[in-house]
Amino acid sequence: MAKPTTVSPESAALDVSTPAGKKPLAGLGGPAGWLDDRVGLAKLGKHNLRKVFPDHWSFLLGEIALYSFIILLLTGVFLTIWFKPSMAEVQYMGTYQLLRWQPMSEAYASTLTISFDVRGGLLVRQIHHWAAMLFIAAATVHMLRIFFTGAFRKPREINWLIGIGLMSMALIEGFAGYSLPDDLLSGTGLRFVDGLIRSIPIIGTWAEFLVFGGEFPGTIIVARLYMVHILLVPGLLLALIGAHLALVVYHKHTQYPGPGRTEKNVVGYPLFPVYMAKAGGFFFIVFGVTVLMGTFLSINPVWKFGPYTPNQITAGSQPDWYMGFVEGAIRIFPPIEWHLGHTTWSWQIFLPGVGMLGLLFGALAAYPFIEAWITGDKSEHHLLDRPRNAPTRTAFGVAGVTWYAMFWIAGGNDILANTFGGSLNDITYAMRVAVWVAPVLAFIITRRVCMSLQRNDQERVLHGAESGVIVRTPDGGYYEDHMPIPVDEAFTLTQHPEHPALEPTPAADENGIPMPARVTKRRAAVRDWFFRANLAKPTADEVAEAHSHGGGAHEVEASDEQKAVSQH
């Protein structure tokens, strides 16, 4: 027989005991105090709520992507309640008369049901689709901002790579969603991807059978894509977004250069209350814009496309914009095929399709490391570059954007031909040339523009800003008076580091002892080329001299002009 338990009346368990220490939220009482007792809310909040962020409109681009993603999660949950990811054939008997009695997949029928029979269903579908377009577009402009300001440099390379991962996941996510409704357009897109998979040499057919569970279209692809679309990729996206933001917090946000801003501080306002208000407000603005677009602009009218059958197609079959560059590459790629023995090696889909995706993401992922190798820069950077002060990088970026845009245009060659009355073939031939020529032109022009902008900065530092006042001298000459710029602006224009050319390490020192090549000739040459368009900053002497000429640099310029006038 077990002993009865005894309860000691003076057991310590009955005493209320709390660890000693300050309780900043104790005064609040209620839920805040309750939470502070349990999870240390005050400490958490103190650490994170007062975190300082710098202020600039271009830092909000990533937020657009984040908010679009939240909208996608919210609207996506709504859509999963009614969507049926099944390719089983049913006869549609819903509201939309023009497809009634038609045989179609359950997936398409349920999409029609969402569009016409679920209250608010079409609106949510359209918000979801617009948010998806905005999500990837915002991520793209955010990425461009990071690129052009050099925010990918040490220590943020890993976050750049996470961003590239996010971008590729977003593309897959968008494509999977585009393919789910099983309408004529989405089926055509699936057929396109089927072709991409099959184009992989040797394993193509097996890969197709693996993905589609047999020949295209099979009966399982919609269910599989559904899993990819609502579970696998969103999970990965969420995890990567978490890591992306955690690293932003860990590294602290970059800031544009300016007086008082150094590599060791962040000048801005705290998260609470300033950015909570701004960011929270911006979320509602993004939500509002997306809802307005979903309300007033039709997107993907699946009921007009009809159910997917492999023997049907519509003119103007294009993917959503983010896959347009692959579409364009495939449209303009010349037919290249090898016939070796009794085998056929077809490259016209594989190279532009799989190759383009690999090339774009490969080049984006590799760029920070390539630039670091070229410049030999191993220091940390928390101050952003003004794009003009990194002319070669900026030129690379614009060339890349141009290159991408050319493939974009090529992807809509039929729409362009039909809208503007041109010939589809002429556009195709022109784009075959343009994808090579336009980026080179863009590179050269951008570098020149950056140099001109640097010269303009120099001009402002040395001679001041144009005052807008034209002065006539007694002997009939004219000049525009210049005013000195504020010291803060002069600092901003001249704070960037200079990159003097490196001398290649000589093969041997003065005693004839071979030296390890710290700077190879090739490295020195590439680095020199990379920084060639960086103009030297005016020295302190030059600034002083320019300012000392009779109280202002404008006098120097004026007298030059007077000379020029009097010589005529």
Add this chain to the structure above:
Amino acid sequence: MSERASRRRTRRSPFRRAALIGAALAVMGGLSAIASPTISQASPLPTEVSSGQQLFTKNCASCHGLNGEGVKVNGTVIGPNIQEAGAAAVSFQMSSGRMPMAGQQKQSRRTTNTFSAEEIKAVAEYIGGMGTGPGIPTDSQYSTSGLTAEQIAKGGELFRTNCSACHNYAGKGGALSDGNYAPPLTGTGVTNQEIWEAVRTGPQNMPVFSPTQLSDEDVSTVIAYLSEVNSSSDSGGYSLGGIGPVTEGAAAWIIGIGGLVGFALWIASRGARAR
């Protein structure tokens, strides 16, 4: 100097002559263009066929030959043989303003038709009498009245199977190779009769669909589907041209990203701001 000048003058003179001839032709052509409708209206026509023949001789024969046998100049076809084209083809080409063509084009475009229905019918019957091509349809052949909703839905299926590849899912048209195009089937001027005639006669790049492929009733259901799908108001809002994802992508970038960047600029310039 004077010799060179005179040589230049002699070299220039053929052009001047050509220009003069051209100007004269333009004046005469303009006059005849003004005068011809009055003539055809003024003189009462004995029978339709003979008036059709007259109209044909006046408006079509320069390219298609006096008997519709076609005209070739130095091996180039100026106008094809249309003896077997049928009355429906003539009716389609003339009523849509595609014929007579203003000049040699890759593909004749829809223009304003200047002929009366009787004149077109006369020419059509004149050409139709030469061969065995399809005749002008009667109203009942393309009439959409009395079609059930199920039949119209079936017409949509037929449209997507046979037509949307070139004409787009809602008949907005699309590009073909080399500057050719499939014209839009909607919008002003396209009549049900024209659609029927085009299906049966295959104008320009279009294939011919015989009654064994698409019966008259099938064609009627396609016509009915087209008008239904375009007349029902766009459930999703403004259709952005109804030509698919290209314009949607443009809207996402210009309206969406453009607008949101504008808001971002606004937010960053308001309130507490780090300088």
